[in-house]
Amino acid sequence: MATAVHPGTDIRSVDAPPEPPTPPRRNAKRSGVGDRSPVGLSWGLVIPSIAIVAIVSIFPIIYAINLSLHDTTYMEVGEFNGFAHFAYIFTSPEGQAQILRSFVYVIGSLVIAIPLSLGLASLLNQAVRGRAFFRVMILMPWVVSQTVAALLWKWLVNPDYGALGLGETPFGRIDFLANPVLAMLLLIIVNVWISYPLATILCLASLQTIPEELREAAEVDGAGPFRRFMQVTLPLMKPTLFVVAIQLTLLYFNMVTLVYTLTGGGPLDATNLLSLAAFKQSFEFFNLGLGAAYSVVLFAFNILFGAAYIRLLRSEKQ
Amino acid sequence: MTELVAGPLPTPTRHKVRRRRGRRTNPLTYVLLVLASLFAILPILWGISTSFKSESATLSDQGWIPADFTLENYRLVLFESQIPLYIGNTLLVAGLTVLATIVVAIFGAYAAARFRFRGKTTSLFLILMTSMIPGIAILVPLYFLAVNLGLYDTYAVMIIIYVAWQIPTVIWMLKGFFESIPDSIEEAGRVDGASHFRVMVQLIFPLAVPGIAAAAVISFVYVWNDFLIAATMISSDEKRLVSVGLYNYLSQYGIVWGQLTAAVVISIIPIVIVFVLMERRIVAGLSAGATKG
Numbered sequence: 001m002a003t004a005v006h007p008g009t010d011i012r013s014v015d016a017p018p019e020p021p022t023p024p025r026r027n028a029k030r031s032g033v034g035d036r037s038p039v040g041l042s043w044g045l046v047i048p049s050i051a052i053v054a055i056v057s058i059f060p061i062i063y064a065i066n067l068s069l070h071d072t073t074y075m076e077v078g079e080f081n082g083f084a085h086f087a088y089i090f091t092s093p094e095g096q097a098q099i100l101r102s103f104v105y106v107i108g109s110l111v112i113a114i115p116l117s118l119g120l121a122s123l124l125n126q127a128v129r130g131r132a133f134f135r136v137m138i139l140m141p142w143v144v145s146q147t148v149a150a151l152l153w154k155w156l157v158n159p160d161y162g163a164l165g166l167g168e169t170p171f172g173r174i175d176f177l178a179n180p181v182l183a184m185l186l187l188i189i190v191n192v193w194i195s196y197p198l199a200t201i202l203c204l205a206s207l208q209t210i211p212e213e214l215r216e217a218a219e220v221d222g223a224g225p226f227r228r229f230m231q232v233t234l235p236l237m238k239p240t241l242f243v244v245a246i247q248l249t250l251l252y253f254n255m256v257t258l259v260y261t262l263t264g265g266g267p268l269d270a271t272n273l274l275s276l277a278a279f280k281q282s283f284e285f286f287n288l289g290l291g292a293a294y295s296v297v298l299f300a301f302n303i304l305f306g307a308a309y310i311r312l313l314r315s316e317k318q
Numbered sequence: 319m320t321e322l323v324a325g326p327l328p329t330p331t332r333h334k335v336r337r338r339r340g341r342r343t344n345p346l347t348y349v350l351l352v353l354a355s356l357f358a359i360l361p362i363l364w365g366i367s368t369s370f371k372s373e374s375a376t377l378s379d380q381g382w383i384p385a386d387f388t389l390e391n392y393r394l395v396l397f398e399s400q401i402p403l404y405i406g407n408t409l410l411v412a413g414l415t416v417l418a419t420i421v422v423a424i425f426g427a428y429a430a431a432r433f434r435f436r437g438k439t440t441s442l443f444l445i446l447m448t449s450m451i452p453g454i455a456i457l458v459p460l461y462f463l464a465v466n467l468g469l470y471d472t473y474a475v476m477i478i479i480y481v482a483w484q485i486p487t488v489i490w491m492l493k494g495f496f497e498s499i500p501d502s503i504e505e506a507g508r509v510d511g512a513s514h515f516r517v518m519v520q521l522i523f524p525l526a527v528p529g530i531a532a533a534a535v536i537s538f539v540y541v542w543n544d545f546l547i548a549a550t551m552i553s554s555d556e557k558r559l560v561s562v563g564l565y566n567y568l569s570q571y572g573i574v575w576g577q578l579t580a581a582v583v584i585s586i587i588p589i590v591i592v593f594v595l596m597e598r599r600i601v602a603g604l605s606a607g608a609t610k611g
Contacts, residue, residue: 038514042433045425046441049485052422056482057448060459067458123351128343136597137355140362143589145543147561148582151568152361155368155575161377163364193357198604205605254452257545261565275454282458283550295455306450 061299068296072289085293089274101184102274106252108188109195113248114241117196121203122229142197150261153190180270183263187271190262195251199244206240207233239313246309250302274298362586369580376575391580400555401581404563409588411473411559412541415480416534423485424530427492428518432504442489449486457550464551471553479547484537491536491603495529496522532603535596542589560585 068085071078089095124135141149159167159175166174176186210233218228256279259265265272265280272280278298282291368376369391370384379385395401429435430442460479461470469475499522507517523530548559558566564585567578593600 037433037435039435041514042429042435042438045429045433046438048422049426049445049489050441052478052482053445053448053485056460056479057451057456058444060456060463061451063459063462064456119350120354123347123354126343126347128347128351134351134355135601136594138351138358139597139601140358140590140593142600143539143543143593144362144586145545145561147543147545147565148586149361151564151578151582152365154568155579156361156364161380161575163360163367163380163382165380193361197358201601201604205601250450250452254454256454261545261568275452278454279457279546288458292458295452295458298452299450299455302450302452 064292064295064299067289067292070289072287075286075288077289081289085290086297088290089293089297097269098272098274098277101270101272102253104184105188105191105255105271105273106249108184109191109252110245110248112188113192113196113199114245116192117199117203117244118237118241120196120200121207122233124200124204125207139197139201141193142201144194146194146255146257147261149190149194150258153186153193154262157186177263178267180268183267183271187259187263191252191255191258194258195248199248202240202244202247203237206237210236242309242312246305249305253301253305254298365579365582368575369583371576373574373576391576392584394577395580395584399577399581400558401560401563401584403556404558404560405585405588407473407557408542408560411476411480412538414473415477415484415541416537418477418481419484419488419537420530420534422481423488423533424492424523424526426485427489428496428522430489431493431496432501432518445489446486448482453483453546457546460547461550470551471557473557475551476547476559479551480537480541480544484540488533488537491533492526492529495526499525528599529603531596532599535592535600536603538592539589 067077069080069082071081071084089099120138124131124138128134144152154177156162157164157166157176159173166176174182176182214232214236215228218232223231254275255273256275259271259273259276260279263271265276274294275298278291278294280291281287281294285291363382367382367384370387370389371379372386372388372390375384375386375388426445430438464470464475469478503521503525504517507521508514512520543561544559545561545565548562549565552558552562564578564581567573567581
């Protein structure tokens with residue numbers, strides 16, 4: 001089994017697996033027969049990928065950063081305005097509320113999704129009858145798109161016609177989408193619903209690499225299931241859990257489609273997150289400069305989370 | 319890696335047998351598994367149930383099993399709506415995206431896994447870091463770019479963007495896959511006098527088919543489920559993708575839930591079939607990027 005295949009390691013150790021006697025690089029260029037790394041071919045193979053990500057990802061992000069520093073009226077780019085857009089996002093009550101909501105949403109989702117995925121992964125890792133069936137059922141939401149998830153849940157919790165009978169409960173009529181707190185709660189639940197399969201898959205893969213002997217040894221030593229989990233399984237899964245936490249954080253933080261199609265930011269802006277604001281400013285209100293500033297803020301948070309993640313993985317490895 | 323992808327359960331059978339004999343599975347495990355499965359498929363089941371009810375029944379019959387079973391919604395969606403067109407568009411765009419992504423990424427991944435050359439670390443870092451750029455952050459620049467290049471409202475622009483967004487993930491997955499194939503195969507090929515390129519295409523790529531399949535399915539599902547690009551880059555109805563088409567159903571005045579859920583069911587059937595058939599491969603492919611073995 002190949003070792004260490006996680007994104008953190010690539011950055012310093014991308015070099016090909018140690019090949020026996022590596023010719024010095026200078027020779028590699030000249031000699032034709034004995035060389036193991038044809039430089040021309042290597043670049044020829046890599047350049048198409050670089051070209052396409054440069055045009056579609058790198059150039060646009062630079063463009064977005066530039067746009068965020070300018071006044072805009074519809075499609076016209078006007079005067080340089082420094083950090084006015086950013087000042088608005090970080091100092092206006094609206095911007096601050098959006099940042100706060102984004103954190104409530106991300107943290108609320110993480111707090112449910114990670115333990116849930118860990119629990120489901122350990123359930124699915126047991127040798128039970130019908131395991132293949134349960135695996136397919138439990139991982140099914142992975143294939144459901146955010147749009148479809150929003151449609152299905154909206155219909156499920158519909159107070160008048162939905163399956164849950166929320167129109168008449170002991171607490172009165174419960175309309176998730178009309179109440180600011182419940183709307184956020186529903187958004188978090190649906191968000192967990194679409195994202196836990198991926199997290200469960202990653203946890204499951206990690207669980208399967210833990211040798212059964214270790215757990216058995218702990219059992220012989222008299223550790224109960226809970227202690228075995230806490231002292232054997234969990235520490236070994238730590239790197240994977242970091243990966244999962246970061247992947248989910250980025251996914252949640254950048255989430256637009258689900259929010260847009262489920263609540264649209266309402267009611268009363270209660271689910272208007274930073275990511276949704278980026279989309280709406282640009283494509284509904286056509287404040288392209290401000291929209292770009294929101295985007296850059298998102299991007300900065302992504303870099304921050306990503307850097308934290310690489311750091312954690314590195315320190316973990318040592 | 320190889321183990322994970324080929325037959326993803328590294329636990330030797332010996333253990334399973336022993337466990338099954340020695341220790342009964344806790345009944346609680348089953349209860350929890352059933353509950354989790356219900357949570358996973360309840361919204362889908364309710365959608366399926368509604369899709370078989372008549373228009374008036376969706377508003378009166380709140381049972382899980384339709385009292386009056388009807389296929390009318392499916393007839394309307396399949397023969398009198400744009401949904402089949404949208405599904406066809408999505409199949410086309412997703413298929414071409416997968417093809418282009420694999421063709422571009424497989425070479426990059428191979429070079430990254432096998433060759434040493436100056437600038438490799440930097441270029442790989444550059445490619446992988448672009449997966450940190452959130453799609454929403456570059457939507458406006460991409461829109462401008464598409465309009466200025468005359469690509470707005472074409473399949474091509476969607477495909478190009480999807481390919482670029484999938485390349486980092488796919489390169490990463492395939493690189494791991496190539497690294498799990500022993501070097502000795504290439505050496506043997508080289509000794510026989512084949513060029514680097516021939517060795518790569520004729521000896522190594524065929525061995526990587528399971529990895530390629532996993533990467534292909536993951537990219538396919540990504541395109542199938544995308545909303546943002548499809549919503550911002552396309553304006554004409556005949557080029558619309560299915561996720562946007564479904565959303566338009568919802569935002570129209572007066573939602574006809576029976577038809578909408580029938581459309582949803584039709585739109586998720588292809589992807590559910592792929593998922594059920596390829597579940598092990600997909601799981602292996604997705605976990606390749608994140609596990610430490």
